[in-house]
Amino acid sequence: MTQPAEKAYYRFVVLFFNCLLTFGSYFCFDIPSVLQDQFQGNLTCPNATVTNGTTDCVEGLGMTPEQYNLLYAIYAWTNAVVVIMAGFLIDKLGNRFGVFLFSFLCVLGSSLFALGSHFKGTPYLLPLMLTGRLLFGSGNGSLTIVQNRITAFWFRGKELALAFGLTLAFSRLGSVLNFFLTQKFEEKYGMQWTLWGGTLLCVLGFSSAVIVSALDKIGMKQLGLDGAIQAESRKVRIQDVKLLSLRYWLLVLTIMFFYNGIFPFIADASKFIQDKYSGYSQKEAAYIAGAVYDSSLVLSASVGILIDYVGLRGIFAVACAVLTLPVFGLLAFTFVPPLVSTIWLGVTYSFAAASMWPSIPLVVPQATLGTAMGLATSIQMVGIGVSNLIVGQILGKSSETKIPLWRWQRMMIFMLANTVGCILTSVLLNIVDRRQGGTLNKTTKRSGQLERDSDREPLAPAEEPLNEDDDDDDDGDGVVRTRSINS
Template sequence: MASPAEKAYYRFVVLFFNCMLTFGSYFCFDIPSVLQEQFQGNLTCLNSTVSNGTKCVEGLGLTPQEYNLLYAIYAWTNAVVVIMAGFLIDKLGNRFGVLFFSSLAVLGSAIFALASHFKGTYLLPLMLTGRLLFGSGNGSLTIVQNRITAFWFRGKELALAFGLTLAFSRLGSVLNFFLTQRFETQYGMQWTLWGGTLLCVLGFLSAITVSVLDKVGTKQLGLDGAIQEESRKVRVRDVRLLSLRYWLLVFTIMFFYNGIFPFIADASKFIQDKYSGYSQKEAAYIAGAVYDSSLVLSAAVGILVDYVGLRGVFAVLCAVMTLPVFGLLAFTFVPPLISTIWLGVTYSFAAASMWPSIPLLVPQATLGTAMGLATSVQMIGVGVSNLIVGQILGSKTSEIPLWRWQCMMIFLLINTISCVITSTILNIVDGKQGGALNNTTKRSVDQNADVQTDREPLLSAGEEERTNASTSINTT
C-alpha cells in the first residue's frame, strides 16, 4: 500500500505551506515602495505647504540616495549571505534552513519597524541593520523554498510548482500595494511596519509546518538516510565544476531582474512625477500591477512551460518582449498601467522558465549551493543597479526632473538588452550540449540522459566518495 508521501495530495500540501514561507516577507519587502513619500518626507511640517508650493508630507526625512540604499543593502546582504546559506542548506538540510532563515526574516523586519520610532541619528543605521538581517533571512529562505519544491516536484509539475510559489509570494506584494497606503493613512507608519512583522511571523509558523511535513515525507519514502548521506559529501570545490550553461543562465537571470526590481522600488514616485493626475494611492496601484499580472498568470504560465518545455526559448522571448516596456516609459507618455501590466506578463514567463531550469543543470545534492550562487549574482547586480539609480535620480527630496527619470529608464533598458544577449548565447550553447533546456516535456522524460549532461562532471569528480542516492531522490 502506497504511503501518504507517495500520493499527489501530499506534495501539494507541502507546496502550500512552502508557498506561505515568503508571503509575509514579500509583503514587507516593498512597503518602502508604497510609502516612498513618507520615507522621503519632511521630519516636521510646520506649515501645510513648503517653499515651492507643493504639499508638505511628514515622514522620515530620507534622501532618494538613502531610500535606495534600503534596497541596495538588502541586495548586497543577499549577495554575500546566500552563497554560504546555499552550501549550509545542502550540508545541514532543509529543516535547518527553513527554521533558521525564517527567524532571521522576523528579526530583521522587527528591527526595521522599531527604527521608525527613532527619527534622527539612529533612524538610518537601525533601518539598514533591519534590512540587512531581513535580507539575510528572506534571500536564503527563497533558496531552501526552491530546494524543497525541486525535491517534491522534480520530474512532475516542476514549473507549475515554481509558478505557484511565485504566485503566493507575489500575492503578498500585491496586497502590500493595495492595502499598505490605506493602512498607513488610518494607523500611521509605525503600526504599518509592525503589521508587516506579524506577517513574517506567519511565515515562521509555516516554516515549522513544512519542516515537519518534509521530514515525515522523506522518511515514508525511505530517502531520509540517502539525503543525509549525500549532504555529508557536498564539498565547496564542487562549485568550480558548474557548467557554462549554468553560468549563462545565472547572468541571464541577473540582467533581467536588474530591470525589474530597481524599477518597482521607484515606480510609485516616477508615476507621480511624470504623469499628471495620479495620487499616491493610484500610483502605488499602477506600480503594483507588475505583481498583479504575475499573481494571475504564474500558475497558468507554469502549466504551459511544463507542457511545452522550451525553457531557453521562453527566456529569450520574455527578455525581447521586455524591451518595449522601458522604451515606452522613457520616451512616451503612454499610460503607465500598460507598461506595468506588460512588465508583469514578461516577468511571469521569466520566473517560470529561468529559475526552474537550474535543477535541470545541477545535481539535487548541490542544488542549494547552485541556487545560492545564482541568487548572489542576481542580488549583486540588483544592488549595484539600485545604487546607480539612486545616483541618477540625485539627492533632492522634491520632484525629480523628467530627464533624470528618462536616464534611469535607459539604464534599465541597457540591462534588458544584456539579458537578450546572454539568453541567446545560452540557447546556442544548450543546443550544442544536448538541448536539455529546450526539450519538450515528453522528450525530457524519454531522453533523461540529456538532462543529466551538466551533472555528470560533478558526480564523476567525486565518484569514489559518492553513492547513487541522488538518482533515487530524483525519481520521487
C-alpha cells in the same frame, strides 16, 4: 501498503505551506516602495498648504533619494553575500535547518526595521533601519533557496514549472496585497503600525516553516530516504562549484540582467508615476506600480503549466527579454499611460520567472542544487544592489518634492541597457545549450509516455543533471524518489 507521502496530494500539501514561507517577507520587502513619499518626506510640515485636495508637504522620515535607495541596495548586497554560504549550508545541513534559521532572520530583520521608524529625527533611524534590512536580506533570499530546493525535490520529474509558478504566485500575492493595502493602512494607523503589521506577516512565514519541516521529515521517513539523504549531505563539498557548467553561468547572468530591470524599477515606480504623469495620487500610483505583481500573480500558475507542457525554456528566456525592451522605451520616451507598461512588464516577468529559475535544476548536479541556487541568487542580488546604487545616484542626493524628468529618463535608459544585456546572454545560452544536447529547449513528456517503477530502476547518480525528462524516480504514483537532493 501505500504511505501518505507516496500520494500526489501529499506533495501539494507540502507545496502549500512551502508557498507561505515567503508570503509575508515579500509583503514586507516592498513596503518602502508604497510609502516612498513618507520615507522621503519632511520631518515636520509646519507651513504646509493644500491645493486641489493635495498638500505641498508630506510628513515623513526625512530620507534623501540616495538614502532611500540604500534601503534596497543593502538588502541586495547582504543577500548576495549570505546566499552563497547559505546554499552550501543547506546542501550540507538540510532544508529543515534552513527554513528555521532564515525565516527567523526575516522576523528579526523586519522587527528591527519597524523599530527604527520610531527614531524619526534622530541619528539612530538610518542605522537601525539599514541593520533591519541587512538581517531581513540575510533571511529572505536564503529562504527562497530553501523554498526552491524543497519544491525541486518533491516535484522532480512532475509539475516542476507549475510548482515553481505557484510559489512565485504566493510570493507575488504578498507583493500585490502590499501595493493595495499598505497605503490605506498607513493613512489610518500610521507608518509605525504599518511596518509592525509587515513583521506579523513574517511571523506567519516562521509558523509555515515549522509545518513544512514536519511534513518534510515525515515524508522522508515514509519514503525511506531520510538516512540516505543525510549521508549524501555530508558528502557535499564547496569544491563542487567546479562542476557547474557554462550553461549554468549564462543562465545566471540572464536572470541577473532581467531582474536588474524589474526590482530597481519597482522600488521607485510609485514616485516616478507621480512625477511624470499628472493626476495620479500616491495611492493610485502604488496600484499602477503594483500591476507588475498583479499580472504575475494571475499568470504564474497558468504560465507554469504551459512551460511544463511545451518546454522551450531557452526560447522563452530570449522572448521575454526582447519583449521587455518596449516597456522601458515607453516609460522613457512617451507619455503612454503607465498602466500599459506595468501590466506588460508583469506578463514578461511571469514568463521569465517560470522559464529561467526552473531551468537551474536541469543544468546542475543534483547534489549541489542548494549551492547552485545560492550562487544564482547571490549574483542576481549583486546586480540588483549595483542597480539600486546607480539609480540612487541618477535620481540625486537632495530631498526634492519632484525629481526632474530628465533624471527619470536616464533611469529608464539604464533599465533598457540591462534588458539588452539580458538579450545577449540569453542568446548565448541557447547557442551553448544547443551544442550540449538542447536540454533547456526539449519539449516535455509526451502524454503516452510509460512510467517506470523506481524499485526496478537505479537512482540517478549525483553527478548527472536534474533533468525533468528523467523518470527514474517515478513509480506511477507521483512520488519523487531521489537521494541527490537533500532534505
